[in-house]
């Protein structure tokens with residue numbers, strides 16, 4: 001292994017604002033707002049403030065799935081939060097999520113508007129509110145929650161650990177990439193073994209557990225989808241049951257819609273920067289707006 005560093009931590013850590021990592025301009029060791037900015041509020045009961053990262057996409061898939069199954073109360077406005085520009089540190093956003101991370105949801109259909117943050121909490125809130133995509137049978141419900149919470153605990157190793165050191169750190173550190181690649185491959189194997197005997201994460205019912213895991217670990221099997229060449233690096237194609245499940249979920253129309261909401265990169269036809277009406281999918285994707 002290459003010798004990484006001659007760095008010795010000082011007795012007290014100090015903040016080096018320009019450490020050179022991809023997100024150095026937005027990362028801070030303090031919480032709270034940096035500026036005053038109210039959030040817009042649209043016409044629907046649910047107001048989503050987000051971006052189409054894997055954490056954001058979980059929620060737009062759930063909302064589109066709810067609407068597709070006739071839950072009209074799930075109509076929503078999806079506002080774009082540009083995290084690269086620091087929108088998550090505006091006072092209005094911090095009021096909805098004191099942790100300054102997308103996705104964040106306000107439910108205006110309750111007598112006092114309800115704030116919901118953390119993608120797992122949002123999925124659970126919506127599943128309980130509409131009685132959908134969370135099995136009713138207690139054992140199956142518990143299994144769905146097992147996997148939902150597994151995702152919330154595991155994905156930071158994928159994103160904050162592997163993804164950061166493989167793709168975003170200012171230089172490659174073999175020790176860090178080795179450590180997190182090993183962990184992410186272990187996680188993929190956990191999923192692969194489970195999906196060998198189960199159609200979906202909670203068994204035979206598609207649920208919020210699938211919606212949480214698919215944007216992270218499903219996409220990880222697609223070349224170029226998450227971190228450049230990471231699918232090749234991790235030999236993601238060898239996790240054949242994960243690949244089968246990824247493809248199965250990708251064919252769902254609500255998933256096809258949900259994954260493009262608040263998206264700002266990729267094919268123009270797959271970018272719907274904001275969603276305020278179901279018809280926006282037909283008229284407001286970037287290819288249509290450019291045309």
Ligand SMILES: N[C@@H](CCC(=O)N[C@@H](CS)C(=O)NCC(=O)O)C(=O)O
Nearest residue numbers: 026053055083101102103118119120
């Ligand atoms: N555990 C959180 C993680 C959310 C998260 O990390 N969001 C990222 C984008 S994927 C973000 O908003 N980053 C902005 C920042 O760190 O300032 C969840 O699942 O909602």
